Amino acid sequence: MFLKSKNWFGKSFQLGVFLLGLIYLLNYQEGLSQSGWTKGKKEGFYQLSYQSMLSSDYFTLEGEKLETNQFSQQSLVFYGEYGVTDQFTIIANLPLQTWNGFENTQKVSGLGDLRLEFKHAILKKYLPLSISIAPELPIGKANNFAKSTINDFEQINLPSGDGEFNVWSTLASSFALPNTPLYGSIFGAYNIRTEYEGIQFSDQFAIGAEVGYQIAQKVWVNARLNALATVGDVLVATDFVRGDGTEYTSFSFGASVPVYKKFHLNLNYRNFNDLIFDRKNLYSSGVVSIGLYYERK
Template identity: 70%
Template sequence: MMLTQKGSLVRILGIGLSFLFSCNAGFAQSGWTKEKGEGFYQLSFNRFSSSYYFTLGGEKLSTNTFTQNSLVFYGEYGLTERFTLIANWPLQIWNGFNTTETVSGLGDLRLEFKHTLLKKYLPLAISVAPEIPIGRANNFAQSTQNDFESINLPSGDGEFNVWTTLSTSFALPNTPLYGSIFGSYNFRTSYEDVSFSDQIAIGLEVGYQIAGKVWVNGRLQGLNSVDDVLVATDFVRGDGTEYTGYSFGASVPVYQDFHLSLNYRNYADFLYSRRNLYSAGTFSIGIYYQVKPKSNE
């Protein structure tokens, strides 16, 4: 596919695409759960575009430009005082290179079941999040240069996997400042008889409220493979992907319980070096709505 000088690399470079839409939602983990009946619902639009790919060995290559846009729903709902249900679902993902048509499809659904272990003094929670492969695992984009060429740009990775996360948080009593840290383990399975390495993720977040209205936050996350992946055994499933991600976000109230959110995310090498992914900034804009629990009075 893409037999131009740069485009001839695309068969190799497509391997990292699945992690763009599985990780770029950017929702950090925390030790808090929702109160019973409390809800948080967000719809966001994300845009990513890059012509720089980092190989399994960490080599930086220049390729045709890959662009991904996505419309993502994220929601949290307090089922009980100690149990929260979370959904993260790309409702539509648009993928394409500058030398192909753009193809789109539904993304994989991630359902997270979060339980409070400690709540009062040091919030501590554990969550289990199966990722259900309901997206298009095979979605071929036709070349705009050669009619007989195409490339697989899926909107789902075709693989069932489960994230298990332990997270803790703190909030200062007289200052609108909070922080969270977490560690996650991703148990991966396989797609079409190709098995993938499990992964470990770590991260932290710090947030502060300005003038009692605008929340700002900074996040740092790292992803590392459990096994050494030396050969790209599959085309678009992200096996061996590693990175350090950082992001900055802000949210501001716009009307009653509706808020506008903005976020910028990018990659670096200071925790884990970039491997097997396209690297550039992702810009996100969203609107979220908060449902407060009903009063017991």
């Protein structure tokens, strides 16, 4: 199963095709900061970011850790928010290009799935509270085959999109202390998944919290704790390539600094552990991202 050896294809290759639960997950799950705030009318936030990960540590459906040939993923992602009114914000998240590959395969790339989020403020002034609906449109490459660099007649599917239509629903709340540059947010979300090529995927739910603080009235730093779990048990390896049965707990630390007028540089580091939900069906390693964003107020 992609175990390190001189010849890791053959029969092992047929099983190894299931070891890619995190291929599209990195594109948006942690990159989005869920909060109770909505943008003001005509306000906006627009970011272009690059993120990268390398890992040979794969966690199976049972949570067993396996060492495989190294898997790598890099993504170039656009994220934007626009305030239609003071209480209604439209959010878009689109991986413009995602590069996937093992150390003994070609690297393949493609457009990712588009996530559109429609966010409404239930409360805004004293205790910001929002609800959002986010359909995810399967416009990315659901099938994207990479050939082995050892045996050119062998190939593996490394999609940049999951091929299914799904909808996230999120409830989030936030606070900001008066006269203190400190904020916090918590959220809960549910993902209704559908199917791809006759394979029905299991629903998911996610929870998370974030705190942030501004240093010297310029540098914002933040810390996040997120967790994702699958609804019900996934016992059979139906199609792990698309994240069915994936679970994890993740933590991240980030900072943003102004670089020119309303442009800011954003840096983030993310990793995974078993604090809330044990890691299942994913490659686990550090994920580094760097982004440039423009904020209009």
